[in-house]
Amino acid sequence: MSPLVKIRSERDQMSAVERRVADFILENAQLLRDYSSQQLADALGISQSSVVKFTQKLGFKGYPDLKYSVGEAIARADQGETEQVVPHARAAVGEPAGNLWRCKSGAEEETRLINSPDTLRAVAEAIAKAGATGKVFMIGLGDDDIYARSFALRLSLLGMAVVHHFDAARMAASVSAAGAGDVLLVFSEHGNHPALCKIGRFFRERRGRLISVTRHTSNPLRALADIALLVSAHDDRPYIQPVLYQSALQHLLDNVFVQLCESDEQRHGQLLRNLERVRQMLEP
Structure with a gap:
């Protein structure tokens, strides 16, 4: 399971602070490579340890592993693979229909992954x-x-x-x-x-x-x-x-x-x- 799908599928079970980190990553996945764990913490107004605990709770050794895995997911998407990086993001004005089917596809994929x-x-x-x-x-x-x-x-x-x-x-x-x-x-x-x-x-x-x-x-x-x-x-x-x-x-x-x-x-x-x-x- 890719890190982005994993984050989306487990978001409902996260604490308020964890959801803030999750939403930032999902909405700014392409920018994550430019953020250190401290910079991400500063942007969200939380402690660096909260960011580290978030990544470990997802099963990663640390923040660098999460950042690398997200980068791989983005690269796969750029090569035409089916996973959507940000399926719940707002569509550009004039493209609501296209965004809706991508959102539905993302929700169905997440649901499939959490039901073995x-x-x-x-x-x-x-x-x-x-x-x-x-x-x-x-x-x-x-x-x-x-x-x-x-x-x-x-x-x-x-x-x-x-x-x-x-x-x-x-x-x-x-x-x-x-x-x-x-x-x-x-x-x-x-x-x-x-x-x-x-x-x-x-x-x-x-x-x-x-x-x-x-x-x-x-x-x-x-x-x-x-x-x-x-x-x-x-x-x-x-x-x-x-x-x-x-x-x-x-x-x-x-x-x-x-x-x-x-x-x-x-x-x-x-x-x-x-x-x-x-x-x-x-x-x-």
């Missing part, structure tokens, strides 16, 4: 097992319900028994019928809704497996989950950040759905049959 293949495989296997022998429960409140509802429909097309609610009280009642091996997916961008955490605890008491879908931050729901799916999406503009989150989240769910389709021929066949039934129903 083993994690995605574990999520797909847990859902597949629950869908074959039990039930898959799903809930999201507000905007999060858009993705819970869509994913629930997709799993239904695969022949799985899905219990979807957008009301916490109804879900609390429904999970009382959950059993060992069932799965509950909770969609919560910030992962701190008290009702959803209570439902998660109740579900685990029923020996079900809890899968959280949240931002890449430290939050109560993520800490409670058996498996955590994480979304990384950052931008200083309040109207762009939710767009990036939605795009990266959809890409993450698409990945899980494709694994479910391709890992079992019977599920794939059931999907095709159900899609044909839906097409026939919608025909005039």
Whole structure:
């Protein structure tokens, strides 16, 4: 993972001082070669030791190693490789559309890197097992319900028994019928809704497996989950950040759905049959 992608993906978990260093590096990556650790500290109004601790926390031996690694990332980008040096930077005036797809691409790449293949495989296997022998429960409140509802429909097309609610009280009642091996997916961008955490605890008491879908931050729901799916999406503009989150989240769910389709021929066949039934129903 390049240093710039690593910084972006871990920014949400950083302290206020660390975020200042991270944002400076992301926004001025091309200038970093001209800064010593002391000059960077002076520019940000922090101590030199804070800069050194920041680099070590990222896994580098020191500031020179970070600076060298960033320089390599910039050189690769200049040679036409796909990584964007500053995916969340503001576009030049007149180029909003081009900047948006680069921002989306960056958010999706960061999200892919922080969710390991083993994690995605574990999520797909847990859902597949629950869908074959039990039930898959799903809930999201507000905007999060858009993705819970869509994913629930997709799993239904695969022949799985899905219990979807957008009301916490109804879900609390429904999970009382959950059993060992069932799965509950909770969609919560910030992962701190008290009702959803209570439902998660109740579900685990029923020996079900809890899968959280949240931002890449430290939050109560993520800490409670058996498996955590994480979304990384950052931008200083309040109207762009939710767009990036939605795009990266959809890409993450698409990945899980494709694994479910391709890992079992019977599920794939059931999907095709159900899609044909839906097409026939919608025909005039």
